[in-house]
Structures are given as structure tokens and as C-alpha cells.
Amino acid sequence: MISFELGETLSGVREMLHYFAQTEVRPITLAADRAHQFPVEFLRKVKEMGISSGALSHASHSSDDEPGRARKAKHTSRLSAVAMEELSWGDASFPLSLPGPGLGGPPVQFMGTPEQKQRFLGAFTRDAEPRFGAYGLTEPGAGSDVAAIRTSCRKDGSHWVLNGTKCFITNGARADWVVIFATVDATQGRNAHRAFVVEKGTPGFRVGKIEKKMGLRASETAELVLEDCRVPAENLLGGEAYYDSKQGFLGAMKTFDTTRPMVAAMAVGIGRAALERATEHARAGGVQGRPTLHSAGLADALARAARHLEVARLLVWRACWMADEGAPNAREASMAKAYAATAGLEATSTAVETMGAAGAAGDSLVEKWFRDIKVFDIFEGTGQIQRVVIAKRLIEGLKGF
DSSP: OOOSHHHHHHHHHHHHHHHHIIIGEEEEEHHHHTSSSSOHHHHHHHTTTSTTTTOOSSSOOOTTOOHHHHHHHHHHHHHHHHHHHHHHHHHHHHHHHHHBBBHHHHHHHOOOOOOHHHHHHTTTEEEOOOOBEEEOOOOOTTTOGGGGGGEEEETTTTEEEEEEEEEEEEETOSSSSEEEEEOOHHHHHHEEEEEEEEEEETEEEEEEEOOOOOSOSSSSSEEEEEEEEEEEEETTTTGGGGGSHHHHHHHHHHHHHHHHHHHHHHHHHHHHHHHHHHHHHHHHTTTTTGGGGSSSSHHHHHHHHHHHHHHHHHHHHHHHHHHHTTOOOOOHHHHHHHHHHHHHHHHHHHHHHHHTTTSSSSOOHHHHHHHGGGGGGGEEEEEHHHHHHHHHHHHHHHTOO
């Protein structure tokens, strides 16, 4: 049964990462936001410390014939959620910028053959230099509607030829490889989806524009273009037999069921940081020397934001517990993602209102958090799409309800 206590191990990880976020990340967060990147030296130091998107990955690296490893992976999702919340408390751009396979890791783990897992994930542990992976699903005309992707793929001898454009890809420009979802026939919808690992330097694969964003500025977001891109057949995740059913689409959805709670945990971290800063301001005297907590309206707003963040965290933990137990968690993952995004926005908005000009100033962390939080209701599936997923499972009685 799910526990509301973290236990000794998770509590230790939480304290360690909070200290790291406070002493190493927070001091450089505004400079990284202005520079639109974290210093390479800092990321190299982080890699040497063993903090990477691979180390924090929620995807279990166990298999059915490895019961000992499966037991060790029992709390990996919850561990990742705790880590994401604490690091995002420091700066949500930071966990997105961590060296490692990133969002590309789960589909390789879920869909890849043993050889593919070793080939594409092994490099992140063998190489001392920071390396990155990425996940390419979103297109200019297909974001929330995953089934509508138009990037095409066709078999040509020992290669597949890919054509299309992917957008808003985290770490897309710096990645050594990107998991690209494409379709053999757009008229067949999800049944025709295929997933490929496209490596940097592959002929016909190039980086388009680097996005200039309102928030999460230190995280790289890129456009990727495939023009008659020839990908070796061995880079088709899972091999051709894997796609006899809807496995391509299901692989993308399984990735979302795993990553959405992590995005929700990040939103909780941002909201918590903003609420803490607003509460400190209120205790110190509030606006115009009058303690904010003497204002019933603002006091109620702070209390309401705190309640909603706590609910969001518990939704995250439940979705992660289900993932660790191997239970279907699509509904719970969507609930956590939809709720945490609005709870984080409420907390940052309340912080700006509570602090007035001090919260809206361009050199204020609260102002940065206010810019950062908005995307959490958009990426990894918009809030509207999360509510569609929840309603679908409610109405149709699908597993996960």
C-alpha cells in the first residue's frame, strides 16, 4: 500500500538534493536564465558527481529474469519524483539540462531490444563527458494529438528514410541521439507509428532553430529537421516484429505515463519555492510595512496555494507508486500532471501578488518562477488533453481508473 512517509533512503536523497539545489543551483539560476544555458563546466561537475538524467531515471532497468534487480527498482519512480521536485525548487531548467538520455531514455528502455539498450544507454555511463539524449514526438501540426504525426518513414533496403520536422525538443541540438516517432502511413493513425533512434551526424538530419522562450530559458529547446534522412534498420526500436500491433503508439503513451508524474513533480517544486519566498516576505513585514498575514484575503490565498500543492504532491506519489508496482497508471499520471500545473501556477501567481513590485521585478526569482511555470500546463500533454485522458478512462472504464 502507498505510504505517506519517504523512509530513510528517500529522505536522505531528498535532503542531499535540496542542499545541492540550495548551494549550487540557486546561486547561478538567474545568470543561467539570462545566458540561456548552464555553464558547461557546471554540467561537467554535475556529471562527475553522479547527478544525471540517467541516474534519476524512473525507467526500471530490470527484466523478468532479474528478480533481484526488479526488487531494487521498487521505488525508482518515487525516487525520481522526489529528485525532480527538489532540483526544480532550485531551478526547473536544471533537471531538464542534466546530462544523460533524458526523455529519450524511457522509450529506449520500454521499446528497445537488449542490444539497443546497451548500445544507446551504455554510453552515458561509460563516457566521463556530459552527453545527452532527446525525445522527438511533437510536430508543428501534431502536439497534443499524437496520432496525427506526419513525419514519414519508408523502408529502403537496409535503411529507413525519414522526412519531417520535429519542434520543441528538449536538448535536441546537443543530443548524441534522438528518439524520433514517424509513420509509415498517415492515414492509418496510431497503427502506423514507428520509433527510431536517429544519431547525430546521420545524413539528412539537422538542427533547425533554437527556440527563444518566455520561461525555462536555460533549457535548450530545438527544432529538428529530417530530409531524406537514412537511418539504419537496426535503429528501429524493438525491431520490425515489435510493430505487428499498435506498439509504436503504445510506446509513446507508456513514455508519457512515466514522464508526466515527473513533470508534475517539477511543477510542485516551482510552486513550493514561490510559496516559501512569499511566506518569508509576509513574515518580514509584507507590503508597505504591514504584515501580509494580517490581510485575510492574502492569508487565505497563501493557505489555499499550500493546500493545492500538497494535494498535487500526493497525486504525484500515487502515480509513481503505481508505476513502481507495475500497475496501469495513465489516469493517475494525467491527474497529477493536470493538477500540479494549475497548483504551481496558483502558487507563483499568489507569490507575485503577495510581494507586489518585489515579486515582479526582473531580477526576482519569483518573477522567473512565474515565467517558468506556464509551460507545465502545455508540454508533455496540455491540461486539456490530460482531462480528456481522465474522462476517457472514467467513461470507458479502462484500466487505471
